[in-house]
Amino acid sequence: MAKRDYYEVLGVDRSAAPEEIKKAYRKIAIKYHPDKNPDNPQAEEMFKEAAEAYEVLSNAEKKQRYDQFGHQGVNGGGFGGGGMNMEDIFSQFGDIFGSGSPFESFFGGGGGRARGRKGSNLRIKLKLTLQEIANGVEKKIKVNRLVPADGVTFKTCNSCQGTGQVRKVVNTMLGQMVSSSTCPACNGSGKVVDHRPPGVDSSGLHQKEEVINIKIPGGVTEGMQLSMSGKGNAAPGGGAPGDLLILIDEIEDQDLKREGNNITYELYISFIDAALGSTVEVPTIDSRVKIKIEPGTQSGKILRLRNKGIKDINGYGQGDQLIHVNVWTPKKLTHDEKAQLESLRESPNFKPRPEKGEKGFFDKMKDFF
Template structure:
């Protein structure tokens, strides 16, 4: 059977660099590896073909000969029987190529990584929600919150061992915190390293557990912590409280507490980024004649002038009366939108006044030759 072009086998162009060659081989090797495809002769053949192509194209000298003479230029490297695993000179690449799937591979020049005990695991992170008013968001605030969390056992000081006992070297892993599982694969002998199931990777065991915490080294208690909230935060922002989560078992470090902000709706203001919107009802006479009104802001009441002839929907901007930027880059404004209030259930006196006003306006329109729509468009600019 005629051999396929090595570049074709790996799905590469002739100008492919070393990284592309290694990446292409890794993809094929993981797909066709015999450990993933047991008793599959076709997958084994494809795996062997890809490995042969990688053996040649990843070697500068062999690749140069192959590019010049084709398969004939490298056939002498493989002997009469063709490519064999004893010809494969890149065993040191195996851990990089297969390490995340098959563990460390030994033999044939393979490398071995040794690790010590991993130590007690870190505690769990906690997530809590904290409700804030718009006033608190605008000014920043300091809050005390109560947490129920795992805290270090005071009886055993987090060791998990009873006061009259201690810890011992784990007999399963001899204090290494890891165990090795040896198996046979297509390459030969392989070793997978995992955390010791007896000591959970700590390298030591407890001879007599603490009664208070049942050997966990931690107990569930309620604690009070203070959270400082900067001005300008929004719903979804969170404050990380380092080391304020659950402590880990048997002396493990504490996780964090993530305080998520939830901004409450305001009865007057609507937040729009760092700006706030206030809808201000005014009477028809106030809009027509003008007025000075008192406006509520997040920083106290202020006076604002409404010019005569103000139309419904007009927005006035009060500079710097909004929410500060959380990063300290300026401050938003307060937007005051005028809502012209139309009265209902008129008294006889009010009706008489409005009818008189309507009569005056109609006569004025006739004199000026303008209808109501024309005057509205003129007023709106």
């Protein structure tokens, strides 16, 4: 089932301000909150859907990618906010309801669930060939990430009594003012390390090399950043893990160049092939194909191979391959070759005479873009 547009999910315009997006999410989350809708799978899905939309639209970087590339830009092939569970939602967005909310205990305020901080993100650069970018690819990569170590035990934090929050009471002219903040002793997790083996850090984590399977959708672009939710470093005390951020690096192809979703190729043919016509073989993304050069082909002519380009990342069709024909002029000639060409110099058929209505190179390019 196709995902709904995130702006539609939250009921806001694309020009909505961050506060408007936050307000819309809060309203929907309260309406479909599990405490208010016990044993209601449909409400739970609506709750998760709204959280996923807010997770993207509340982040300036993810919102920009979503506005430009749609769902594929933030969660193509298993990336982004997709697959969020309740723990993710409560740990990341609990404080959006603020103090005094009827669901405060559920989201980690006052004596309820400890929110804990989120683990840090990991960033890698992934080099892809033009063929991999065009067709999409599945790769296995090795990453070193922080994970909970075996043999570590935890105990309840004495500073916050397991709530993850510490409260401070200040006497003012208007009476007592109560404020709360993340517990500095446990970083909001509500737990501290009781015992840890040698080589394990004070948070109970250690580095471990893992092989992660990632699916890159066809049509990604140089510099695009994809995100795998929950594949970053683990969080101290069992909070939500960070994300794995994948920066796309395109390997330059020796023959083919990318222009948007189109592929271009510079074809060089001899004067004789241009004059008499010929059949030549050219490379494409997936194979080599033969094309026909019509007699009298002029240098600068552009030939089009439809649907031989790159698939649009949002599913809006596929680009073409454009072949730029260049007539090659030899720099060195033998005495006999020169004599043969001299005999043709004065022939009317060898006098340049552009046909009526014939377009120049730049006008031809306008017809293609």
